[in-house]
Amino acid sequence: MPRKTLAAAANVAHPGPVTEGAEIPPHADLWSQLSSAKSAAQLCTAWLALFCEWVGGARCGLVLLRETGDSERFAPAAVWPSTGVDLSVLVDVAQSALSEGRGVTRPAEGAVQCAYPLTVGSASFGVVAIQLTARGDAALSQAMRLLHWGAGWLAALPDQRELAERGQRLERLALLQDLLLGMLAEQRSDDVARWVVNHLAQSLPCRTAMLGLVRPGPRGRLRLAMVSGSAGFDRTANVLARGSEAMRAALANERPLRGASDTSSNEQADPVVREYCREAGSRAALVLPLSTPSGPVGALLLDFDREIDADLVQFTMAVAAAAAPCLGAQLGARRSIGAHLLDSAASTARMMAGPRHPGLKLLGGLTLLGLALAAVLPVDDRVSAPATVEGRVQRSAVAPFDGYVIEAPMKPGDSVRRGDILARMDDRDLQLEESRSRAAAEVAERKLQEALARGEAVAVRVAEAERDEAGAAHDLAQDRLARAVITSPLDGLIVKGDLSQQIGAPVEQGKVLFEVAPTSGWRVVLHVDERDVARVTQGMTGEVVFVGLPGERFSIRVSKVSPVAQAEEGRNAFRVEADVSQRTAGVLPGMEGVGRVITGRRSLLWVALHRLIDGVRFGAWSWGL
The missing domain is CATH 2.40.30.170 (Efflux pump adaptor protein, beta barrel domain)
Structure with missing residues (x-):
């Protein structure tokens, strides 16, 4: 830790009021304060006073604790005695104890300085520094042992701080959850507003809560909707009128506004909020705008009897950010579609007519100009569609009979001439059939010759008929055998038909095997x-x-x-x-x-x-x- 950080922290006044000549409480009171301490400052103050009186010879003492949320700065949590003391004499020894991570002693003029770091694990969260009257090594060793032992009382401070912070976060989360659930449970807008102001007034340390809602319409003027603790109210009263002005100012500025009746207490006070504080007699007030991406919903005013710290401001801003969308949704859900359309049109008109969003206005103007030009500019109307090239004349080669493909040398894309072989069918059965038909034709011819030799007219006529029948069967078998070779019907290009992966596969009579188109x-x-x-x-x-x-x-x-x-x-x-x-x-x-x-x-x-x-x-x- 840099020395200047610790030195700056050491010169900061200790917490709580210090009066000149304040006396230290008796031991009984110190032990009572130690056991009932509610904060780190109370615990450190009681512990340091007890230790300095107990060790004997103590001239002054100091307890420094790491500031919450800052890993570099250490602030005084307790000093002893309570009268004005120059604590700079203890800065060096405290710095050494923090740097070395162990107890340190250092001689001074007629005194001895002792410091001991307060650690949790390997991290230091504070240091105790005491200046004692020099009384020998034995007394110094006894003082260091007591300091080491007594520091155990302060070891639980980080856990206490963390528990306190967690408790505060849980309380605030519960407050926010109750607020949102209550808003969703109400049906009427007045009931929603009443729940918001009354719940905040009861849960936050504020006197009064006011809620203003933006009226629907093109003007969107804010109107006071509800005041906490009031069944009815007069909007023309001076206090309420000032509050309404403050909420309108927060909406106009689009940021929270703070104010106090005493101008010296808050350098960031807004004059409109200050006038409200003076009229209402409150010490401080905070005004929060309630806005959603679609526009402002309303504003929330909280007044207090004490100064507003930064932590409370952050929490109330979170409450406003969470409540605004829920409030806008509850109010918008009860409006008609026509009202929503009017609001959208009015919002767009205000945006276009106002001084804001010049880029959007320029874009809108260019868009309208482009649409106007597009409405009068004639162009060719074109119909687009997938296109495929086909031959002007396409011939198909089909399977001449039921059978099997045994050869297919041609594929799509191959150029062919008329009569080129495209594929061959299995003709073994056809050859057997052709042989049988030829043999039958020869037998019929011999029968005819025998009948002629005998001169039997009836037998001749029967033999002629059998010969003609056998001849026709033979001609048919020869024709089918010839058609087993599939050839190209014309000169051209094969555009369809790939049988290379179907060799030996059965085909049916009439199935299209190839399509051939002329290239001309x-x-x-x-x-x-x-x-x-x-x-x-x-x-x-x-x-x-x-x-x-x-x-x-x-x-x-x-x-x-x-x-x-x-x-x-x-x-x-x-x-x-x-x-x-x-x-x-x-x-x-x-x-x-x-x-x-x-x-x-x-x-x-x-x-x-x-x-x-x-x-x-x-x-x-x-x-x-």
Whole structure:
């Protein structure tokens, strides 16, 4: 601890009044004071007086304790004797005891100085310093032993301080909780105001509590609502009129105001609050504004018969900060929606008309100017939709019969020519069938020749029929065997169909295995949302940009709008086909992008808000509004 901090603390007058020539109480009274001490100052004063008389030869003594909330400053808690004493002679020895953390002795002119630190654990919370008449080493050792023993009386001071502080915090928290619960329990605004002022007047060391509430409306003038301990009151009385003026001043300044009847007692006294104190005959008064983020709610006035310390001011400010939102909510809950809308409009008008918030006003003006320009500035109205490239003509290669895929060398994106093999089906069963049908045809032919040789007309006709039937079955088997090889129907690009992961998998007859599109011509298909399709008609123009060619834009013209919707990704979309009106090098079927169709010229404000307005109108109609 710096020496100047301790030295400054040592020169501060000790607590309590000191009169010249005050006599020390007898031992019995000192022991009584020691056992019944209610504060650290009372305990230290009684203990120091007892110790100095007990040790013998004591000239003066001092007890320094660490100030609450400050880890550097030590203030005198007790001095002995109670007459004016120069305590600076004990500063050095007290400083040494605190620095070294042990008992210290130091010779002086015809005397010996002793100091002993008061510690809890490894932290020092005070020091005792005494100056004794020099009487030899034995007497000094006895004095140090007594000092070490007697310091135990003061070891519980930090715990007592902490308990006292906790008790005070708990009491104040209970007061605040009771206040808020009582406000929420009341139904009428007058009952809420009465509970607030009466509870504060009973719980705080104040004479009177007044509550003023801001009237709803554009002017928002404060009106005295309730006075503690009064069933009725006259607002025109001088005291109440002064109190109302003080509360209005606190709301205007947006900060707490303090005042006292004696101007010398409070340098920060507000003149309006001082006039109230003089009129009410109170020693001091405190006015607290009650405000919420939405605006002022009211003000609270408390007057006292004693000076207001900083700790009480902080607590009452916390009470006001907690009570203001609760009070505003209680009062606002009983007002109509129209009143709330009027208040909001009035608050906005006051903000715009007043001198405050220049930045918000400038922003508001620029916003209005921008909206006005947007309402008259015409721009192109564009309908955006996902776009996909499709071939102008697309041919499908399907499974010719039920079977299994044994080979599929082609994949989407591969270029093919007409007749190129796309896939092969398993034809082992077909080959067996073809062999059986061929054998059956040969047998039928031999039967026919035998019938001709015998010259039996009936047998010949039957044999011819069997031969024709066997031949047809053989032709069918050969045709199915030939169709086991799936080939490309035209020159182009495979846009759909990847069977590389389905080798050996069964396929059904008629299933589309591949789609082939020519590379010489293609079209763009837009999937337009049902909310926008009514504005898109045949012949409209626009642009499309593909993911694979982000730096190029292609002009399109709508050629067809399908009247049938399709469900896509949780929404209804209509298929809109469009032709590209320029050369399309690099564009391939299957590419995706975004297309925009120009539907006409409309104001910028309409383009920005029409979707929201349409949604609100549809929702209102759906709810029957």
